[in-house]
Amino acid sequence: MSRVLERSFNLGHAPVTTLGGLDGSRFRRVVSEHFEVLWRFLRRLGIPDRDLDDAVQEVVLVLARKLEQVQIGSERSFVLSTAVRVASGFRRTVRNRREVDDSELIEVESPALGPEALAEKQRLRAVLQRVLNELPLELRAVFVLYELEELTMAEIAATLELPPGTVASRLRRAREHFELAASRAVGELAS
Amino acid sequence: MNEPRRLNRSGGAAQLLLDSASLDRPGAAARHHAASLAATASTFARTHSNVAALSSRRVHPVKTLVVWLAVGAAASVTLGFVASKLLGSAGTLSAAAPLATLSSVPAPPPAVAAPDIASDIAPEPPRPSATLKPRRAAPADELREIEAARATLARGDAARALAQLDAYDASHPSGHLEPDAMALRIQALTKSGRETEARALTSEFFAKYPGHPLKR
Numbered sequence: 001m002s003r004v005l006e007r008s009f010n011l012g013h014a015p016v017t018t019l020g021g022l023d024g025s026r027f028r029r030v031v032s033e034h035f036e037v038l039w040r041f042l043r044r045l046g047i048p049d050r051d052l053d054d055a056v057q058e059v060v061l062v063l064a065r066k067l068e069q070v071q072i073g074s075e076r077s078f079v080l081s082t083a084v085r086v087a088s089g090f091r092r093t094v095r096n097r098r099e100v101d102d103s104e105l106i107e108v109e110s111p112a113l114g115p116e117a118l119a120e121k122q123r124l125r126a127v128l129q130r131v132l133n134e135l136p137l138e139l140r141a142v143f144v145l146y147e148l149e150e151l152t153m154a155e156i157a158a159t160l161e162l163p164p165g166t167v168a169s170r171l172r173r174a175r176e177h178f179e180l181a182a183s184r185a186v187g188e189l190a191s
Numbered sequence: 192m193n194e195p196r197r198l199n200r201s202g203g204a205a206q207l208l209l210d211s212a213s214l215d216r217p218g219a220a221a222r223h224h225a226a227s228l229a230a231t232a233s234t235f236a237r238t239h240s241n242v243a244a245l246s247s248r249r250v251h252p253v254k255t256l257v258v259w260l261a262v263g264a265a266a267s268v269t270l271g272f273v274a275s276k277l278l279g280s281a282g283t284l285s286a287a288a289p290l291a292t293l294s295s296v297p298a299p300p301p302a303v304a305a306p307d308i309a310s311d312i313a314p315e316p317p318r319p320s321a322t323l324k325p326r327r328a329a330p331a332d333e334l335r336e337i338e339a340a341r342a343t344l345a346r347g348d349a350a351r352a353l354a355q356l357d358a359y360d361a362s363h364p365s366g367h368l369e370p371d372a373m374a375l376r377i378q379a380l381t382k383s384g385r386e387t388e389a390r391a392l393t394s395e396f397f398a399k400y401p402g403h404p405l406k407r
Contacts (some may be wrong), residue, residue: 153194182207
């Protein structure tokens with residue numbers, strides 16, 4: 001594909017670009033390879049399940065628009081950083097609408113677990129989201145990337161375009177809060 | 192950088208909570224939604240590159256998709272999505288099979304190293320019905336007819352797909368899935384080389400559905 005997001009015409013004040021330059025096969029490949037991590041990441045960032053498909057879609061649309069500017073090998077970073085931005089927008093919307101309802105976590109079938117173990121794990125998963133949601137989004141993003149997606153701190157700094165020191169301090173604060181809140185929440189569950 | 196030991200290997204409450212995140216696996220419906228979206232954009236980029244455009248402004252994503260991007264394949268997203276909800280909510284185990292058909296947009300053949308999400312992932316059982324919220328009520332017979340037309344088109348038989356769409360239009364003058372039928376027809380016309388008609392119908396589609404109610 002030769003054209004890079006060719007500017008075609010303007011609609012009022014909004015610049016409009018065609019999708020004519022989209023490299024369809026690369027796009028499909030990138031979406032296919034990164035869909036799962038994207039879905040998971042958005043969910044862990046606190047997007048309610050009823051909004052997950054829309055949030056995924058929004059990230060994918062941004063990707064379609066900007067794919068040619070995304071360097072080979074940087075696709076995951078692009079997807080993750082876009083997800084944080086989209087999540088930030090969604091959270092504002094959701095907060096305006098009503099509080100995040102973490103009771104709507106998807107019931108996932110997991111054949112490896114018995115029904116009781118599964119139910120217990122689902123309770124914990126709901127608690128996890130409540131604890132994560134207590135963190136401001138900028139801390140939560142760093143925390144989830146490190147603790148759940150298992151990126152290195154250097155990868156997080158590159159992905160979120162943050163100085164390494166900022167990543168380190170956000171992670172430290174997030175971990176302190178999380179460990180306290182986790183002990184408290186699990187203690188409450190047990191009692 | 193000094194990497195602290197990850198909490199999911201720390202034992203204790205933090206690990207217990209973090210471990211529960213392993214439940215986070217997208218279900219079949221979410222996968223199909225994403226696959227349809229990717230296929231849609233690819234198809235669109237090939238067949239309608241100069242007709243419609245994607246606004247670079249951050250606008251309503253669903254509207255952006257349908258109005259500017261989807262055209263020929265809007266139905267794949269809508270229908271795949273709606274169908275998955277409906278089939279899932281009916282609690283039928285047959286959901287996985289028709290879904291695969293519904294979402295298989297006749298997109299350009301993927302490159303060698305480009306596996307399609309829809310085909311490379313084993314179908315999962317539908318989610319428990321309690322968590323599903325059908326967005327639109329499309330009767331099952333309409334769904335079946337549209338699904339049949341889509342399958343036919345996916346097999347490459349555009350002429351027969353058009354006949355099936357004619358039959359759908361005749362028996363459901365104001366069907367719930369009319370936009371889906373219309374979008375399929377655009378695809379079928381394009382596939383048959385009837386570009387002029389496809390373009391005309393595309394304009395009509397835009398005029399008729401400026402804000403396609405994909406979103407609930």
